[in-house]
Amino acid sequence: MAKGKAKNNEDAAFWEAILAEKAPSPPCELCGRDEVELTQHHLIPKSRHDKARTKREFSRDEMKNDIAMLCPACHAQVHEVFSNQELSSYYHTVERLKEHTEMQKFINWVKKRPAGQTIRVKSGKDF
Numbered sequence: 001m002a003k004g005k006a007k008n009n010e011d012a013a014f015w016e017a018i019l020a021e022k023a024p025s026p027p028c029e030l031c032g033r034d035e036v037e038l039t040q041h042h043l044i045p046k047s048r049h050d051k052a053r054t055k056r057e058f059s060r061d062e063m064k065n066d067i068a069m070l071c072p073a074c075h076a077q078v079h080e081v082f083s084n085q086e087l088s089s090y091y092h093t094v095e096r097l098k099e100h101t102e103m104q105k106f107i108n109w110v111k112k113r114p115a116g117q118t119i120r121v122k123s124g125k126d127f
Contacts, residue, residue, distance in 0.1 A: 025037070026069060028071035029070060030071075035115040038070060042067055043087070045087050054088050073110050077110075077121050081103060
């Protein structure tokens with residue numbers, strides 16, 4: 001009986017791995033494009049975790065775990081537009097990032113691009 005149970009566990013692990021490969025990746029939290037590899041964006045930049053103001057405003061758990069899953073283009077654009085100080089003081093949510101005019105222009109532009117296209121990030125004046 002133990003052999004049968006081990007076999008069932010092996011089968012389950014096999015099919016879970018197959019399903020994981022075929023499961024669609026979630027969309028970018030900013031532009032909504034799917035079928036792109038996502039990167040982790042710390043909404044409270046790690047370089048700001050040791051600052052007194054950041055420690056007063058956010059818990060350790062928030063600093064460590066508040067992460068947005070972004071496509072590489074959106075992630076690069078966020079860091080092009082905002083300093084780490086700006087990100088930690090105001091733009092520390094996906095909603096606030098989406099509200100910024102320059103980010104809105106970029107998001108509207110990039111969401112029309114195919115997933116495999118290489119996107120060079122420039123200032124918002126180009127969109």
